[in-house]
Amino acid sequence: xxxxxxxxxxxxxxxxxxxxxxxxxxxxxxxxxxxxxxxxxxxxxxxxxxxxxxxxxxxxxxxxxxxxxxxxxxxxxxxxxxxxxxxxxxxxxxxxxxxxxxxxxxxxxxxxxxxxxxxxxxxxxxxxxxxxxxxxxxxxxxxxxxxxxxxxxxxxxxxxxxxxxxxxxxxxxxxxxxxxxxxxxxxxxxxxxxxxxxxxxxxxxxxxxxxxxxxxxxxxxxxxxxxxxxxxxxxxxxxxxxxxxxxxxxxxxxxxxxxxxxxxxxxxxxxxxxxxxxxxxxxxxxxxxxxxxxxxxxxxxxxxxxxxxxx
Amino acid sequence: xxxxxxxxxxxxxxxxxxxxxxxxxxxxxxxxxxxxxxxxxxxxxxxxxxxxxxxxxxxxxxxxxxxxxxxxxxxxxxxxxxxxxxxxxxxxxxxxxxxxxxxxxxxxxxxxxxxxxxxxxxxxxxxxxxxxxxxxxxxxxxxx
Numbered sequence: 001x002x003x004x005x006x007x008x009x010x011x012x013x014x015x016x017x018x019x020x021x022x023x024x025x026x027x028x029x030x031x032x033x034x035x036x037x038x039x040x041x042x043x044x045x046x047x048x049x050x051x052x053x054x055x056x057x058x059x060x061x062x063x064x065x066x067x068x069x070x071x072x073x074x075x076x077x078x079x080x081x082x083x084x085x086x087x088x089x090x091x092x093x094x095x096x097x098x099x100x101x102x103x104x105x106x107x108x109x110x111x112x113x114x115x116x117x118x119x120x121x122x123x124x125x126x127x128x129x130x131x132x133x134x135x136x137x138x139x140x141x142x143x144x145x146x147x148x149x150x151x152x153x154x155x156x157x158x159x160x161x162x163x164x165x166x167x168x169x170x171x172x173x174x175x176x177x178x179x180x181x182x183x184x185x186x187x188x189x190x191x192x193x194x195x196x197x198x199x200x201x202x203x204x205x206x207x208x209x210x211x212x213x214x215x216x217x218x219x220x221x222x223x224x225x226x227x228x229x230x231x232x233x234x235x236x237x238x239x240x241x242x243x244x245x246x247x248x249x250x251x252x253x254x255x256x257x258x259x260x261x262x263x264x265x266x267x268x269x270x271x272x273x274x275x276x277x278x279x280x281x282x283x284x285x286x287x288x289x290x291x292x293x294x295x296x297x298x299x300x301x302x303x304x305x306x307x308x309x310x311x
Numbered sequence: 312x313x314x315x316x317x318x319x320x321x322x323x324x325x326x327x328x329x330x331x332x333x334x335x336x337x338x339x340x341x342x343x344x345x346x347x348x349x350x351x352x353x354x355x356x357x358x359x360x361x362x363x364x365x366x367x368x369x370x371x372x373x374x375x376x377x378x379x380x381x382x383x384x385x386x387x388x389x390x391x392x393x394x395x396x397x398x399x400x401x402x403x404x405x406x407x408x409x410x411x412x413x414x415x416x417x418x419x420x421x422x423x424x425x426x427x428x429x430x431x432x433x434x435x436x437x438x439x440x441x442x443x444x445x446x447x448x449x450x451x452x453x454x455x
Contacts, residue, residue, distance in 0.1 A: 032352070041350040048355050051322035055366070058319060060390035062363065214360040222363040222390040 015091020017084040017235075024234030025049040030267070031237070031274055038278045049234070056227035064220050066127030075125065076221070076228035079118030083235040086111045090242050093165045094252050097173070100166030108165065108243060109153060112198070115236055116142050119207075119229070123217025134216015137285045138207035141197055144292035145204075149194040151300035152187040155307050156247050159184065169251040177250040183306035188248045190300045195240050195273060197288070200233070202277040206285045241269040320366055320392065321452040323355040327365035327389070331382055331418065333372025337399040340438040341369055349441045356448065362388040367448060370418045373401040373408040379415040383425050394451050395422055396432045398444060403433045430454070 010016055028049045036043025063069060089108060093100055116138055123135030157163050159178065160171045168178075178184040197204035208216040218229060245252060245265050252262035283291070330338055344351045345358060359365055362385050374382055386395070397418045400406035408414045415421060419431050432451035434444055 036350070036352060040347045042353050043350075044352050044355055048323065051319050051355055052325075055319035055323045059366070059392075062388070062390050210360045215364070218364075219361045220363055226364060 010088045010092055011084055014088075015095070016088035017080075019091075020084070020087040020235045020238050021231050024231070024236075024238045025053065027237045027270055028230075028234045030270060034271060034274045035278050038275070049230075053227050053230060056230065057224050059223035061223040061225060064127060067220060068125040068127070071121060071125035072220075073225065075118045075122030076225050076232065078121075079115040079232045080228055080235075082111050082114035082118070083232050083239060086239045087235060087242075090165070090239060090246060094169065094242075094246055095254060097166040097169040097251070100164045104165050105153065105157070105163055105168070105247070109150065112240070112243070113142065113146065115232055116198075118232070119217045122221070122229075126217070126220035128220050130213045131217050131219050134207045134209075134213050134219070138217065140285055140289055141204060141207060144289040145194050145197040145296075148190050148292055148296040148300040151297065152190045152194070152303060153247065155183065155187045155300070155304045158304075159307050165246060168247055172250045178248050179250075181307075182311045183303050183309075184248060186299055186303035186306060188244070190296055190303065191244050191248065192269070192272065193292075193296055195244065195269070196276055197292070198240055199237055199273065201273055203280040203283050204288055205282060206288060209282060212282075237270065238266075241266055241273075244269065323357070324366045324394075324448060324452055325357045325359045325364055326367040326369050326396075326448075327359055327362050327385075328369045329371075329382060329385055331370055331372040331378045331402070332375035332414075333399060333401055336438040337371035337402075340441055341371065341398065341444065344441045344444060349445065351445060354445070354449070356445075363390065365389050365393065367394045367396055367451075369396050369398050369444075370402050371398040373405045373411075373414045374416060374418055374421045375413055376415045379421055382418070382421055386422050386425065386429070392430075394430045394432060394448075395419070396434060396444070396447060396451065398434050399439055400435050400437045403435050406437065 012018060026049075029044065029046055032048065033043040063072060086108060089104060089111075093104065120135040120138050123131040123138070156168060156178065159181070160168050162168060162171070172178055179188055200208055208218060213219075218226065221229060242252065245262070249265055252265070253259070254262075328338070328341055343349060344356075362368070366389075368386065368389060370382065395418065397403045401408060402418045405411075405414060405417050419429075419433075422429050422431075430451065432447050434447045436443060439447075
């Protein structure tokens with residue numbers, strides 16, 4: 001019984017929903033502010049993402065006549081729940097690497113596919129042709145980026161000799177971060193490209209291309225449901241870099257200077273994503289899939305070969 | 312208008328741009344608001360691409376007959392509460408298109424046909440300056 005309360009707290013408050021969403025909204029402020037500075041503008045105030053969210057919460061909720069009602073409403077919540085669960089699993093294992101179960105990285109990789117699936121489901125059920133087009137592209141993009149990423153994660157499995165996140169973090173605490181190995185550096189580069197596509201940032205924001213198909217799957221969402229999607233995307237901006245830090249960069253720690261160091265790692269990855277986003281044009285979906293199945297998969301294979309050669 | 316609190320709406324008005332047959336002059340001035348010189352994102356104003364996400368409709372141009380049903384449809388698609396901003400002399404009062412054969416009427420008349428309680432803000436000028444538009448938006452959001 002006590003365990004259940006602790007699990008619920010972990011899911012809803014500390015590494016889970018409340019913490020990650022607040023942090024994620026701060027990250028989305030960093031995103032907008034850094035983008036504004038790159039474009040020589042001033043940018044929004046610190047609480048802007050919170051204002052946006054509160055405002056969306058107070059707006060009218062419109063469910064289009066063409067939408068399949070239930071799916072349209074529950075899709076964002078499924079995405080949100082999956083992201084909270086991800087945050088709580090990654091957070092708990094980072095706090096206490098002993099607290100693990102076999103194959104939790106595989107569970108995490110699976111759970112990470114649910115937010116895009118929720119977007120796809122919501123897009124298709126909204127009954128809008130542009131939303132269907134966006135959802136269609138999201139499926140293709142997902143097929144593209146998951147292959148090299150899973151190869152990169154498997155490289156880590158072989159290097160450490162374990163498929164649990166806790167053991168990967170403990171290994172790095174003993175032997176130093178995996179990034180010190182050249183093979184892992186290549187795998188990390190593959191994962192950064194994956195991150196860009198996963199977060200729907202600009203070279204790969206094909207599914208929600210604003211001026212082309214008008215935010216794609218989100219086009220029919222209004223008010224609170226749009227807010228749920230915004231929170232989900234903000235949380236993904238925290239969870240995905242956190243996972244990469246955990247498997248490649250020694251994880252995060254909550255003691256003394258470790259906090260500052262963890263935040264710096266995190267900000268480094270996020271600012272890298274923002275800079276890539278602000279200096280690149282959008283690619284087409286066929287180019288993106290070719291890129292991921294061609295060059296990036298090749299890079300992931302090179303990482304694996306280097307790892308087997310012992311680098 | 313539904314009885315919803317509008318406390319946060321002032322902090323983050325998202326605008327959607329509707330062209331209803333103007334000469335493109337006002338549209339260019341609207342885009343100027345987004346440039347580094349004026350940077351409306353300072354006030355949380357953001358250009359969105361779907362009327363479902365919008366809080367403010369920026370309408371430019373006299374309403375031609377063929378665009379009238381489209382404008383009314385877009386207005387219905389915006390979640391309430393929302394504000395309609397008539398940008399430029401044509402949108403406010405038809406300007407030089409007054410009594411023209413192809414024009415259905417100024418924006419407020421067209422939208423009042425479907426929603427008599429709609430909120431309007433008028434930004435006259437040909438074209439209005441970006442500062443004027445920002446000020447008009449701020450004033451309109453203080454009122455609701």
